[in-house]
Amino acid sequence: MKKTNQIDRRAFLTRATVGGTVAATGAALAAPAIAQEMPEVKWRLTSAFPKSLDTIYGGAEVLSKYLSEATGGKFQLQVFAGGEIVPGLQAQDAVTDGTVEACHSVGYYSWGKDPTFALGSAVPFALSARAMNAWQYHGGGIDLYNEFLATHNIFGLPGGNTGAQMGGWFRKEIASVDDLKGLKIRVGGFAGKVLERLGAVPQQIAGGDIYPALEKGTIDASEWVGPYDDLKLGFYKVAPYYYYPGWWEGGPTVHFFFSKEKYESLPDNYKSLLRTACQAVDADMLQKYDHLNPVALKELVASGAQLRSFSAEILDACYKAANEVYAELEASNAPFKKIWDSLKVARADWYLYNQTSEYTYDTFMMIQQRNGTL
Amino acid sequence: MKKTNQIDRRAFLTRATVGGTVAATGAALAAPAIAQEMPEVKWRLTSAFPKSLDTIYGGAEVLSKYLSEATGGKFQLQVFAGGEIVPGLQAQDAVTDGTVEACHSVGYYSWGKDPTFALGSAVPFALSARAMNAWQYHGGGIDLYNEFLATHNIFGLPGGNTGAQMGGWFRKEIASVDDLKGLKIRVGGFAGKVLERLGAVPQQIAGGDIYPALEKGTIDASEWVGPYDDLKLGFYKVAPYYYYPGWWEGGPTVHFFFSKEKYESLPDNYKSLLRTACQAVDADMLQKYDHLNPVALKELVASGAQLRSFSAEILDACYKAANEVYAELEASNAPFKKIWDSLKVARADWYLYNQTSEYTYDTFMMIQQRNGTL
Numbered sequence: 001m002k003k004t005n006q007i008d009r010r011a012f013l014t015r016a017t018v019g020g021t022v023a024a025t026g027a028a029l030a031a032p033a034i035a036q037e038m039p040e041v042k043w044r045l046t047s048a049f050p051k052s053l054d055t056i057y058g059g060a061e062v063l064s065k066y067l068s069e070a071t072g073g074k075f076q077l078q079v080f081a082g083g084e085i086v087p088g089l090q091a092q093d094a095v096t097d098g099t100v101e102a103c104h105s106v107g108y109y110s111w112g113k114d115p116t117f118a119l120g121s122a123v124p125f126a127l128s129a130r131a132m133n134a135w136q137y138h139g140g141g142i143d144l145y146n147e148f149l150a151t152h153n154i155f156g157l158p159g160g161n162t163g164a165q166m167g168g169w170f171r172k173e174i175a176s177v178d179d180l181k182g183l184k185i186r187v188g189g190f191a192g193k194v195l196e197r198l199g200a201v202p203q204q205i206a207g208g209d210i211y212p213a214l215e216k217g218t219i220d221a222s223e224w225v226g227p228y229d230d231l232k233l234g235f236y237k238v239a240p241y242y243y244y245p246g247w248w249e250g251g252p253t254v255h256f257f258f259s260k261e262k263y264e265s266l267p268d269n270y271k272s273l274l275r276t277a278c279q280a281v282d283a284d285m286l287q288k289y290d291h292l293n294p295v296a297l298k299e300l301v302a303s304g305a306q307l308r309s310f311s312a313e314i315l316d317a318c319y320k321a322a323n324e325v326y327a328e329l330e331a332s333n334a335p336f337k338k339i340w341d342s343l344k345v346a347r348a349d350w351y352l353y354n355q356t357s358e359y360t361y362d363t364f365m366m367i368q369q370r371n372g373t374l
Numbered sequence: 375m376k377k378t379n380q381i382d383r384r385a386f387l388t389r390a391t392v393g394g395t396v397a398a399t400g401a402a403l404a405a406p407a408i409a410q411e412m413p414e415v416k417w418r419l420t421s422a423f424p425k426s427l428d429t430i431y432g433g434a435e436v437l438s439k440y441l442s443e444a445t446g447g448k449f450q451l452q453v454f455a456g457g458e459i460v461p462g463l464q465a466q467d468a469v470t471d472g473t474v475e476a477c478h479s480v481g482y483y484s485w486g487k488d489p490t491f492a493l494g495s496a497v498p499f500a501l502s503a504r505a506m507n508a509w510q511y512h513g514g515g516i517d518l519y520n521e522f523l524a525t526h527n528i529f530g531l532p533g534g535n536t537g538a539q540m541g542g543w544f545r546k547e548i549a550s551v552d553d554l555k556g557l558k559i560r561v562g563g564f565a566g567k568v569l570e571r572l573g574a575v576p577q578q579i580a581g582g583d584i585y586p587a588l589e590k591g592t593i594d595a596s597e598w599v600g601p602y603d604d605l606k607l608g609f610y611k612v613a614p615y616y617y618y619p620g621w622w623e624g625g626p627t628v629h630f631f632f633s634k635e636k637y638e639s640l641p642d643n644y645k646s647l648l649r650t651a652c653q654a655v656d657a658d659m660l661q662k663y664d665h666l667n668p669v670a671l672k673e674l675v676a677s678g679a680q681l682r683s684f685s686a687e688i689l690d691a692c693y694k695a696a697n698e699v700y701a702e703l704e705a706s707n708a709p710f711k712k713i714w715d716s717l718k719v720a721r722a723d724w725y726l727y728n729q730t731s732e733y734t735y736d737t738f739m740m741i742q743q744r745n746g747t748l
Contacts, residue, residue, distance in 0.1 A: 269445065276444060
């Protein structure tokens with residue numbers, strides 16, 4: 001077990017209730033008052049994800065269920081899969097331009113428009129799922145991100161997390177930084193920028209086209225999500241080396257993006273319900289992944305997947321290259337810098353704290369697992 | 375960094391719309407239908423915790439706020455601090471016997487009545503917060519626990535988590551298992567049983583009495599919660615050695631316990647809202663702890679707290695003793711065995727899976743923190 005007792009000491013109903021005059025005023029006034037409190041709301045939500053990803057696509061269906069059930073069917077969210085209204089990668093645009101009232105997507109899909117979008121979801125070597133949630137809900141992260149999102153006509157709430165993703169599937173072992181040179185890897189956004197600096201050649205390929213590209217050798221590697229989602233696509237058959245960690249997504253948040261005007265037009269009780277339901281869905285997706293991924297990982301390994309961790313040399317080089325990209329963004333993009341500065345403070349505090357109970361507890365339990373004494 | 379690309383392949387291979395008829399029927403029927411869907415509900419909730427623990431006590435207030443806001447004040451939960459209606463440790467009894475409709479407590483406070491209660495909250499060397507949530511929401515844990523709770527007239531839902539707790543405050547350093555002999559430590563339930571086997575002398579002392587007992591040396595050590603809560607009580611001044619991990623609470627769930635009959639008498643929309651709101655509050659408490667604990671830990675260390683990890687020898691001995699207690703409970707308590715068997719499967723899967731992306735990602739980030747390169 002890693003010695004962890006050597007931490008450097010130096011490092012170290014507020015609002016009024018909504019509405020509600022019905023009961024006291026009797027039947028004559030009941031109908032109009034209720035109509036105001038419980039209007040029929042029908043929104044369309046376009047998911048960025050295909051239905052086959054029941055975990056991540058499923059998050060929007062869970063939100064729809066929670067809202068409908070709690071309002072006796074009055075607040076309806078009709079969920080469309082990626083491609084049904086607009087292509088998955090354009091879900092955020094469809095909210096910004098008013099095509100739909102809501103979408104379920106990840107901020108980094110809009111990296112090309114403004115890298116600041118990515119800060120609400122995941123950027124390389126940032127926060128784990130728990131730390132990301134702490135920063136968002138109690139460290140000011142939700143408000144900071146919404147300051148930026150408002151300039152795109154969006155009000156956003158966290159709506160899921162996958163946990164730390166895997167690094168992806170490789171046709172050959174990657175032993176050193178040299179092995180990255182010329183590597184055609186399907187990966188986008190920030191991670192692509194970083195890998196490009198190390199000589200890799202990032203590729204943009206839609207999910208359904210990855211398998212044949214790996215099979216033919218048109219590409220050498222591809223990232224996807226984690227064991228449960230990856231198992232379905234069968235990558236282990238054509239690119240058996242399954243690397244970790246996915247250093248570009250240590251705890252990515254999936255978001256519900258709502259039209260800012262539509263959100264603001266809701267009565268206060270619906271606004272509160274929507275926030276509560278999103279917070280529940282946000283937790284639920286991670287809970288579902290954390291239940292399904294361990295079982296799927298065993299099945300992958302039994303099917304022939306070869307687990308490999310990126311070497312320290314590779315991680316160090318990627319970290320260095322990522323910090324160069326961060327420095328450029330800080331210098332050129334003020335909204336990016338404002339949010340990133342806040343994230344960095346949270347990151348430093350978390351990764352000091354996390355060395356105590358959480359890490360040593362987990363480490364001890366993993367030792368038992370390896371020793372066969374669990 | 376621990377080499378984690380050497381996971382034994384054999385380890386993998388061997389484990390192998392509710393309601394809602396109102397709108398269609400028009401104004402004449404609207405009032406009675408709405409009255410049925412949105413009745414005035416006023417429940418009393420007794421918390422097991424004092425108001426001074428704003429994190430853990432605060433969870434019940436957050437639930438009250440979420441319910442009230444979403445229903446325009448119709449569903450009210452009046453929150454009482456521990457001691458206002460019944461003493462904190464009797465909160466569960468007050469629900470079982472119908473004194474109140476709800477409480478906010480931890481199952482292990484009822485360990486003396488039946489150790490099975492503790493399985494829904496925390497038992498030694500069990501699941502971390504994320505794994506506990508995965509098991510509860512998607513691994514059948516909530517239903518399994520409720521089978522047991524029903525025999526005490528309770529319907530329970532997770533309502534908070536503190537994350538892995540610290541091991542507590544010690545007046546002297548504990549270097550070996552021998553140092554536990556005769557140690558008077560304020561700790562209860564299952565952990566007390568385990569430490570007793572190693573020669574320690576567990577003590578039961580109310581929260582407010584711990585500080586003077588440590589100061590006078592009436593006791594040698596005391597567990598409490600984690601940095602944020604512990605800082606308020608000032609233990610670092612009289613028992614400066616702050617040990618981790620709290621192996622008896624790797625990710626304890628705080629519960630909302632409701633009168634089963636009262637829960638079942640709610641209309642379906644309120645039932646759903648209550649479940650959604652509890653899931654949100656459950657997440658919110660951990661998010662709050664995870665934001666506050668890192669900052670508090672720095673302050674504790676700056677104030678003189680001396681961080682220490684329990685030695686491998688001590689952890690191994692505690693793990694062995696805990697397994698002896700488990701064996702006795704499995705043999706003597708069938709409801710305990712049923713839930714514990716399910717938890718153990720989840721634990722084995724999680725601590726295999728967790729060795730991949732999550733652990734290596736966190737490890738890399740902690741190395742940067744120690745190197746001053748974060």
